[in-house]
Amino acid sequence: MADEGNMEKLRKLAHFVTPYKSRLILLLCLTATMTTLGMMPPLVMKYVIDDVIVDGNWRVLEVLLVISICLPIASAAMRIAISFTNAYVGWGLTTQMRKFIYEHMLKLPMRFYDEMGTGKIMSRVMGDVASVRGMVTSRMLGIIIDFVSFWVALAFCMGLNWKMGCLLLVLLPLYFLNYYGWRTPIRESISLWRRKMDRVSVGLQERLTGVQLVKSYGRERRENRAFAEDTHSSLDAAMQSASHRAGYYAGTWGVSGFRNTVIFCLGCYYVIEGEMTYGAVMAFFSYSSRMFQPILNLTQIAMRLQAVMVSVDRILEILDFPIEIKDREDAVELPPIKGHVAFENVHFEYKKGEPVLKGIDLEVQPGQMVALVGHTGCGKTTMTSLLMRFFDVNKGRISIDGYDVRDVKLRTLRTQIGQVLQDSVMFNGTIRENLLYGRPDATDAELIAAARIAEIHEFIMQTPEGYDSMLGNDGIKLSVGEKQRLAIARAVLTDPAIMILDEATSSLDSLSEALIQKAMGNILKERTSFAIAHRLSTIVNADIIVVMDHGEIIETGTHRELLQIPNGKYRQLYEQQAAGSIEEAVEAMAG
């Protein structure tokens, strides 16, 4: 039923199931026993009618009574056991899968997050995994059980009346015909529906995140309309698949109805002819439906499989996403960084054919402070991302203390570099948790010292619960400048060997900025640091100023050196920003 490609995909997920092998076998045994128990009632019925009533063998009746009371109790006990084992396996599987996917996701390159988008990631990890679970526990197992019960029921049928048994086999293909007729339309409509729902979820996620913008532009009405359109088209797809499914079911009902009618009447005919007893007819009747139930289940599973395969595909989309940035087999631990950093002819592009960095050469001695300047979008942030190895260079190499960043263990690299990102991100949790993010074992004294450096200690103390105030959705929200200062404190706390400040103080007032810079100056003295800033006051004191333009370094040197380049880019930049005050100063000098 499942074609080769599907089997291949399922095999990929199979290793999630392996740990549950013994449980699954137990489950199998339990279910098999229960199926057998389930085969009993028709037999009991047959004996009651044929032997007891018609033949007058009344003494057996009490025995049959005891049996028919014990049967449901036994099967109920089985049922609870099965459901427990089933839930155990199913939920264990879900947990394992989600865990594995999440673990894998954390290893994936930034590109994955850019391309996939949060909404899609979520619907895969939460929704699709659940649907695969349903398939594996309740259905896959069902297949095996069904297989058994099909043959058992067939044997019973043949035993009761082989002619009618053969008739059943003749009717069998009708089911498959029905199934094959509906298979493609159902699969297509389901995958269409999934795609539409994905759209809905992605759209929703983004609009909710950007709700402030939606409101500022008074776009609520239009967002509602867009959402309605998306949902409506998903509704259409859902209805399409519902109508296909209804058609399929109607088909099976039709076939079943025909089958039952024929069997019943034929059976009665045999009774009249004296070839069968009525009890046997009834038993045959029951067994025939037990024999066809597996076929129905099987086709239904195949139907479901179509839907589940879509989920599997979507999960594999994450799992098969190549881990581009990972430790090499022979990766070494990066020893404590002294601080020598070298970019050698570094080329990089996010998208093929759109180079962002074109041959960067830069050498930084331990303890130097590097200022990266240049117009927006020239590749400053990208350079720091490469140093952190969020991406790998396309050409050239980046080394720290002589170690190529690609040759060392990622963990030892990243934990030694502190970075204050251009967008400050905070997670739900207390201020303390957020500050301790990079170094959970820091003491309170260290925590407060870091907060003091970032000029945020006082603000924190003003909040109702100080360092234990909740941030984010469950607690207070911060102004942008406050977030930035927390991010600085967080980075300072990790005591990194190399510090990267990506416009870390851009949203701060000049007073706090000056204070922070002074405090940071002490820390950064003997560390290598990279600062990206647009305000000259931050830059002038740097040991090396790197002026970038469209992904190339056009000037490097100290402030003095750069000013001496006639018509130099740096000088232009400088004169422009400092225009007023330079005139004043020149006048003052002249005067």
Place this chain on the structure above:
Amino acid sequence: MESLKRFVLLYIKPYWVRMAMVIAMATITSSYMFLLGFISKITVDEVLQLKPSGEIVSDAHRQSLIQADRRPRRDPHAAIPGLGKEVTRPKTRTEKLEWLGWIFILYLVVRSCFATINWFYTYSIAYVGQRIVFRIRLDLHEKVQKLQMTFFDRQQTGKIMARILDDVGLLQSEITTTFVETTRHVARILMGTVILLTIDVKLALLAFVVLPAYVVTYKLFQRPIANVFTRFREDYAEASGFLEERAKGIRLILSYARERREFRDFFRRLIALYRLGVKQSVLSSALGATCSVVGGVAMGLIFYFGALQVRNGMMTVGDLIYFNMSMGNLFMPLVALANVNAVLQQMLVVISRVFEVLDEEVVIRDKPDAKNLDNVRGRVAFRNVSFRYTETGDYAVRDLNFVVRPGTSVAVVGPSGAGKSTLVSLLMRLYEPSEGKIILDDYDIQDLKISSLRNHLSMVPQEPVLFSGTIAENIRYGQPDTTPEQVMDAAKAAELHDFIMTLPEKYEARVEERGSNLSGGQKQRLAFAMAVVTDPSILILDDTTSALDAKTEAKIQQTLDSLMEGRSTFVITHRISTAMRADRILVLDNGRMAGWGVHDDLLSESEVYRLLYEQQQKQKEEVADSYIEGIMAMAGQR
């Protein structure tokens, strides 16, 4: 239950025609098994003429018993009930076969009728179910769009999403089925009761004895199932929220190499889900199992007594078979009802979660007599405005009192966290002042239509928000009917045009979620272009040049100067040089006004302002000094 009633009125009632049809069909189909049972009975009694052979009870004895019982209907030799007295039972083989032929046709007709009805039924259920869910989603979305920012401050996006998509998705598969199946089951039970009573009163009464056992079982399981389910849904939303946040903050996770710990945190949440999931399935299967034990034992007993009845000649064999099939049909729905009950409990949880959102109070909404503003001159007055984000928290701004004359610009300066962004959010009416009033032209902004207010105001937020789509789509966001020329003009004004032209797809280049494939400055300028294109009466810029280099900033400043001409403008900035270009400067400190006026006055009046100014002056001097130093050094070298 209250919420269930509301739910029915709100969402099911509009589809009552379909729903009634579905229910009618459900009722009809519920008679299916009874009909088949009846056909079997006729076949057994009338065509096959099965009779119990008694060792103890002789045939003659039986005859007399039946006579004594005065129940001629039970006499297999009497006329067939329902088919008229004149028809007598077949005797010969050919007659029997002829009868069998008729029964074949009858059977086939019944079966195919039901297949058709079932088809229609399945389709209609999906129809109604999908539509109900569609409506709920729309309502939730609309509601969420209406809700004030404080709601979003409290709720994680992932959690809201889990409600709109996953929770409601659950409803979709269950709700109509549950409703309809319930009617179907009830119909079956009623029908079954009547039929059982007509077949044999004593046996029927015996069957009804088990009913209370069912009721007790329900009651026993109801609460625990609902509890577990509620907790499950909450934990599920929690996990979604967590995941969403991490997916967004991946850069942070990576840069601190926190993968392992993150992973453990998520795992902890998964384990909680796991426990609840197992509990949930075990509870509901225990309920089902208990019910089926009750039913199964009862069936066994009844079959036993039924057989005895047959032996005593109180029933025919056909009756026993008919009774048995009907009883199965009575108990099956009872078991099913137990499941329905479990599902219903879960649905109630979902429904109440839906209503929780729908009932959230919309604080910021149009008054009934809200006015539409056609033209805005641009006079803005804050009168004793105070605001705090939470009921108990500190005031974010306090006692703001100032008037902005039409067409003039105001610069807002102050330390970080002083309340600058809060002030403009209040003006946009994203939040409602706790005290005081904000007047636009001659109206309190609370008396204006929100859409009309926000159409005249445009704000560039401090942290740019972008949506996935093309660059042009993003620029057009506030004003979808903008022409490509206008889009280009806006991009030029934002100094973004040159960059866009370097991209292979130009204005059609894709912007990923939250602008993750753009640089910080590019995002900021795109947000700026978005505001410019709407040509607002009042422009609000919240620190929109912080990520820009000096050159670009200077260029944008020029554009701004022309934009600000004759337009009321609020510019939040940290740079005094920018602030000085505005007509008035508002100084905020710790939520209070610490100065209002022009630069020269503020220098003497406002302590905060003077400090900020001096600091920047000092920096400038340093810069100038180092420049001169550099130049001198150069001159010296020559």
